[in-house]
Amino acid sequence: MPNFIDFIIHIDSHLITIVNQYGNATYLILFAIIFIETGAVIMPFLPGDSLLFAASALAANPKYNLNIWLFFTLFLLACLSGDSINFCIGHFIGKGLSNHSLFGRLINKDSLEKAEAFFEKYGAMAIILARFMPIIRTFAPFSAAGSGFAYRRFIRFSFTGCLLWVALCCTCGYFFGNLPFVQEHFSIIVLGIIVVSLIPAVVGFIRSKITTTEE
Numbered sequence: 001m002p003n004f005i006d007f008i009i010h011i012d013s014h015l016i017t018i019v020n021q022y023g024n025a026t027y028l029i030l031f032a033i034i035f036i037e038t039g040a041v042i043m044p045f046l047p048g049d050s051l052l053f054a055a056s057a058l059a060a061n062p063k064y065n066l067n068i069w070l071f072f073t074l075f076l077l078a079c080l081s082g083d084s085i086n087f088c089i090g091h092f093i094g095k096g097l098s099n100h101s102l103f104g105r106l107i108n109k110d111s112l113e114k115a116e117a118f119f120e121k122y123g124a125m126a127i128i129l130a131r132f133m134p135i136i137r138t139f140a141p142f143s144a145a146g147s148g149f150a151y152r153r154f155i156r157f158s159f160t161g162c163l164l165w166v167a168l169c170c171t172c173g174y175f176f177g178n179l180p181f182v183q184e185h186f187s188i189i190v191l192g193i194i195v196v197s198l199i200p201a202v203v204g205f206i207r208s209k210i211t212t213t214e215e
Contacts, residue, residue: 010048010157012054012186019064021177026066031074038082038138050190052169057177072170075087079131079162080155083141087154090145131161 019026030051037046052075059068130140144154176182180187 011050011190015054019058019066027070027074031078034075034078038079039085044126048137049169049193052166053101053173053177053193056170056173060174060178068170068174075170076162079166080159083158083162084155086138086141087151089143090142119198127154127157128161128164128187131165164176
């Protein structure tokens with residue numbers, strides 16, 4: 001766990017190490033991380049926003065010989081395919097997992113019913129905004145499938161969310177990641193990115209608790 005936390009906080013340094021050791025294979029390694037973060041359902045703790053930001057910052061530096069457009073394309077494909085795999089898991093075995101002794105604590109029948117009502121009410125906006133929320137974006141496709149959301153409709157909104165997410169993170173990293181101030185305070189900025197992205201989820205959790213208490 002300490003090594004994982006260090007990887008998150010000092011992700012820029014670790015990415016440089018990966019680039020120096022693996023060269024062009026770096027593209028596949030980062031693709032796999034983003035794909036697993038979204039597609040594996042049980043691994044929402046993997047880096048997302050900060051990884052895209054740091055990778056794009058490296059791509060802006062000529063000495064690392066990385067292509068920002070290749071990063072952009074691979075990251076977009078990674079989160080789209082991850083969303084699709086996640087959706088399929090929720091569609092085919094979601095309700096079965098709700099009865100599992102371990103997964104049932106996180107994904108139960110009551111949660112699936114609430115998810116169905118949530119997606120019925122908010123639809124596209126829920127799927128698009130979830131892409132910008134760590135952890136939430138991992139469970140959103142699963143919950144959407146469990147609530148009966150049609151895949152054809154889901155993938156349209158997923159594409160919009162993924163495109164906006166990748167474009168925003170890569171653009172910020174590419175144009176601002178190598179500024180002297182950002183380089184000197186990279187760890188703090190990474191933590192800031194994580195905190196800001198978690199705010200909507202925390203606010204939503206607090207509101208749900210307040211609503212439950214009032215009822």
